[in-house]
Amino acid sequence: MQHYSGFGLLKHAMSHHENWQRVWRNPTPKKSYDVVIVGGGGHGLATAYYLAKEFGITNVAVIEKGYLGGGNTARNTTIVRSNYLWDESAFLYEHAMKLWEGLSQDLNYNVMFSQRGVLNLGHTLQDMRDISRRVNANRLNGIDGEMLDAQQVKEIVPDMDCSANRRYPVMGASWQPRGGVARHDAVAWGFARGADALGVDLIQQCAVEGFEIEDGTVTGVKTTQYGTIKAGKVGCVVAGNSGVLADMAGLRLPLESHPLQALVSEPIKPILDTVVMSNHVHGYVSQSDKGDLVIGAGIDGYNGYGQRGSYPTIEHTVSAILELFPIFSRVRMNRQWGGIVDTTPDACPLISKTEIENLYFNCGWGTGGFKATPGSGHVFAASLAKGEMHELAKPFSIDRFNTGALIDEHGAAGVAH
Amino acid sequence: MFLIYCPYCEEERAEEEFHASGEAHIVRPTDPESLSDEAWGDYVFFRKNPRGNHHELWQHTTGCRKFFYMTRDTATYEIKEIYKVGEQPKVATAPAVPNKYDQFSSEQAVKK
Numbered sequence: 001m002q003h004y005s006g007f008g009l010l011k012h013a014m015s016h017h018e019n020w021q022r023v024w025r026n027p028t029p030k031k032s033y034d035v036v037i038v039g040g041g042g043h044g045l046a047t048a049y050y051l052a053k054e055f056g057i058t059n060v061a062v063i064e065k066g067y068l069g070g071g072n073t074a075r076n077t078t079i080v081r082s083n084y085l086w087d088e089s090a091f092l093y094e095h096a097m098k099l100w101e102g103l104s105q106d107l108n109y110n111v112m113f114s115q116r117g118v119l120n121l122g123h124t125l126q127d128m129r130d131i132s133r134r135v136n137a138n139r140l141n142g143i144d145g146e147m148l149d150a151q152q153v154k155e156i157v158p159d160m161d162c163s164a165n166r167r168y169p170v171m172g173a174s175w176q177p178r179g180g181v182a183r184h185d186a187v188a189w190g191f192a193r194g195a196d197a198l199g200v201d202l203i204q205q206c207a208v209e210g211f212e213i214e215d216g217t218v219t220g221v222k223t224t225q226y227g228t229i230k231a232g233k234v235g236c237v238v239a240g241n242s243g244v245l246a247d248m249a250g251l252r253l254p255l256e257s258h259p260l261q262a263l264v265s266e267p268i269k270p271i272l273d274t275v276v277m278s279n280h281v282h283g284y285v286s287q288s289d290k291g292d293l294v295i296g297a298g299i300d301g302y303n304g305y306g307q308r309g310s311y312p313t314i315e316h317t318v319s320a321i322l323e324l325f326p327i328f329s330r331v332r333m334n335r336q337w338g339g340i341v342d343t344t345p346d347a348c349p350l351i352s353k354t355e356i357e358n359l360y361f362n363c364g365w366g367t368g369g370f371k372a373t374p375g376s377g378h379v380f381a382a383s384l385a386k387g388e389m390h391e392l393a394k395p396f397s398i399d400r401f402n403t404g405a406l407i408d409e410h411g412a413a414g415v416a417h
Numbered sequence: 418m419f420l421i422y423c424p425y426c427e428e429e430r431a432e433e434e435f436h437a438s439g440e441a442h443i444v445r446p447t448d449p450e451s452l453s454d455e456a457w458g459d460y461v462f463f464r465k466n467p468r469g470n471h472h473e474l475w476q477h478t479t480g481c482r483k484f485f486y487m488t489r490d491t492a493t494y495e496i497k498e499i500y501k502v503g504e505q506p507k508v509a510t511a512p513a514v515p516n517k518y519d520q521f522s523s524e525q526a527v528k529k
Contacts, residue, residue, distance in 0.1 A: 243466030243513075252514045254462040256439065257491070302437035305468045305492045311418045312433045345462045402458035 001197035004108050023189065024196035029203050029223075032230035033061045035384055036221055038208050038245065039238035040064025042073040042184070043362060043369065045191035045202075046377020047235060047384070049107075052198035054378070055385035060200045061231075063223060065207035069188025072239050075307075075339035076370040077262050077284060077296040079275050081118040081179035083145050085134045088395040088407045089348055090141045095392055096375025097143075097178060103374055109190030111182050112289070116274050118179030119153065121324070123168040123280040131174045138176075146175045159271055160324050168281050168323055181275060181286055187373055211249050217357035218249070233358045235384050240305065240340025242363035251354055253361070254401045255342045258299040259309035260367050261317075263336035265328075267291030276324065283320035292334060295321055299341060299367060308338040341366050346406040351380055351393040360384060361398070419494070421475070424501045425483045434479045440464045441472040441486045446518075456518035468492050469511025 002008070002021040012020060035051060037044045040062045051057045064070075080100055082093035104111050122128040131147060138145040149172045154162040162170040196202055205225065212220035212228055220230040236245050240257045267290050277284035284296045297317035300309040314336060322329055343366040344350060350364040362380045365372065379390040389397065400406055419432040446452050446460055465471065473487045488497040488508040497508045 241468070244468050247467070247512065247514050250514055252459065252463045252516065253466070254458075254464070256464050256466050257468075300437075302473065302489070303439075303466065303471055303491045304494060306494050310432055312431075342466075401462040402454045404454075404458075 001108075001193065004110075023193045024202055026204070027201045029061055029063075029201055029206075029226050029229055032220075033201075034059040034232045036060070036229060036231035036234050037062045038221065038234065038236045039071075039241075040068045040188075040192070040202060040204065041071050041237065041239060042069060042188050042191065042373040043239075043365070043376045043380070044235075044237035045069070045188055045195055046373050047237060047362070047380045048200045048202075048377075049191045049195040049198070050378045050381035051385060052195055052200050055381055057385055058199035060195075061203055061229065062195070062200060063203045063206055063208055063221065063229070065205070065224075067204050068192050068202060069185055072339040072341065072369065073184055073188045073373075075260075075262065075337055076184060077286065077294050078181045078184045078288075078370060079118065079179070079277070079284065079286065079296075080113070080182055080371040081176050081275075082143055082371070083118070083120070083134060083138050083174060083176045083179070084409060085137050086407050086409060087137075087141060089409050090138065090143060092375060092379070092392050092396070093372055094141070094143050095379065096372045099374035099378060100182065101178075103182075103187075103190070107190035107194045109186060109193060111186045111190050113180065113182040115178050115180040116286075117156070117175060117177045118275040118277065119148075119156065119173045119175055121153070121173045121276065121278040121280070122171050123278065124171070127280055128171055131172065135174050144176055144178050146177075148173045148175050156274060157272065157276060159327050160276065161326055166323065170324070179275065181288075182370075184370060187370075191373075191377070208245065209248070211356075211359070213249065213356060213359075216355075218359040231358075233360065233384055233387075235360045235362060235380060237362045237380070239363060239365065239369065240342050242342045242361060244305075246361070249354070249356055249359060251356065253350065253363070253398065254344055255350070255364055256303050257305055257340050257342050258302070259304045259306060259338040260299045260341045261297040261309040261313055261336060261338045263295050263297070263314060263318075263333050264288070265293040265295070265331045266334050268293070268331060271327075278320065278324065281320035281323050283317045283324070285321050285325070293328065293331065299343065305340055306338070307340055341369075343367070345401070347409045348407040349376070349396050350398050351376070351383065351389070351396040352398040353389065354398065419496065421487070421496070422499050423477045423480055423483075424485050424499055425481045426477065430477070430480060434477060436476045436478040438474040438476055438484070441474040443516075452518075459516050459518050463516065465510070465513040465515075467511035467513040470497060470508055472506055472510055
């Protein structure tokens with residue numbers, strides 16, 4: 001792998017940047033692998049990377065039906081935070097946060113992780129009580145968090161309307177200074193480059209259309225391009241399409257796939273240097289380095305795989321953003337799109353073995369998977385490597401929907417992920 | 418954006434008037450006392466999530482407030498049919514693993 005550095009940049013400038021190595025190979029798959037990862041998004045690529053790097057399993061293929069990082073990895077609003085209420089999810093997302101903090105160095109790839117802080121606003125007394133509970137829970141778990149009043153919020157985001165005479169006045173917020181945003185594409189590309197350099201085969205434009213299952217054990221995957229590829233273990237990391245893949249394996253999952261929309265404005269001058277989220281009016285917004293406002297909407301209520309949602313959802317979100325930022329009323333929106341998120345009943349992921357031996361699922365991240373990308377990949381890789389679920393992943397088993405040990409993050413994370 | 422025909426109001430109305438209530442034809446367990454944890458879990462939490470035709474329960478929340486059923490393609494979003502509670506679907510769903518504990522699945526409904 002070509003090492004990226006400032007000196008390298010200078011050196012390649014001498015040859016007009018025409019001699020850069022390809023970032024990853026485009027191999028023809030072997031007949032058999034120790035581990036096959038289905039899904040080449042951020043989580044799948046991170047899984048492959050950590051399998052090779054931390055656990056020494058390099059005979060790995062990532063099979064992607066489209067192109068790397070072309071699904072939800074490319075469609076999210078790039079927010080990273082770990083201020084979750086319950087211990088199980090707090091530990092998992094904090095594990096990811098710690099990996100985020102060293103990720104660019106680790107990958108030798110600039111993922112542009114910017115810890116610009118995340119505000120979760122409160123607009124009612126009940127909001128403030130919930131925020132107080134969550135911040136205290138976070139601090140007990142060693143996660144940074146502060147309670148802010150309206151005046152302190154105003155100091156951080158001077159352009160937000162924090163006056164008391166709004167329909168939904170800002171009464172305060174939780175503030176996680178270590179939260180922020182990262183460059184979503186770079187995360188996928190960085191993990192892909194790192195995994196490829198360690199010998200992982202990244203197979204693009206090849207869909208999985210079934211599993212080879214013998215006596216309740218998965219032995220391979222059937223693909224559209226290359227026939228059957230044998231696998232010791234199979235890890236499915238396909239977000240919105242998890243239900244489709246589970247059907248191929250004859251499994252039922254507690255998941256429903258919904259469209260989740262986001263939109264960006266035209267580029268404007270720097271106005272917002274942090275991330276503002278509000279559960280109550282339901283919108284979240286940050287400003288990218290290009291200058292466009294990145295706005296996230298909620299999920300559409302119906303099931304869908306169409307990677308587009310309904311107009312009323314966008315209208316609702318934009319009116320929420322304007323409630324907070326009347327100053328944005330003349331900003332025009334540039335692009336809008338949808339991704340398909342696999343939501344679980346308790347708004348927490350499934351990182352789990354299944355009733356089929358050697359078939360693992362890492363899914364159900366719903367509306368908030370991007371922030372967990374490195375952590376999700378790391379614990380899933382550990383689980384695949386050892387054949388036993390990682391300590392942090394154990395509470396996220398599919399079984400929790402039969403035992404009742406749910407991790408109900410709807411209250412804390414709720415709609416605005 | 419859907420235009421949905423409410424079979425009770427007998428009018429096509431905008432999507433905003435309606436609420437999608439998820440998978441249709443989920444039957445409440447007839448003998449809840451004897452149900453295993455797995456069967457309860459399946460009834461409460463596990464859902465069909467097909468890519469293709471799906472039987473759904475909708476409510477005309479800001480209209481007549483009545484529930485009705487819809488068969489809709491979850492990939493193209495095309496509404497295939499709308500029928501009242503008590504009626505049977507004519508269009509089958511895309512293949513999905515059924516609830517093995519369920520006495521009445523919507524596939525059976527189409528066969529009848």
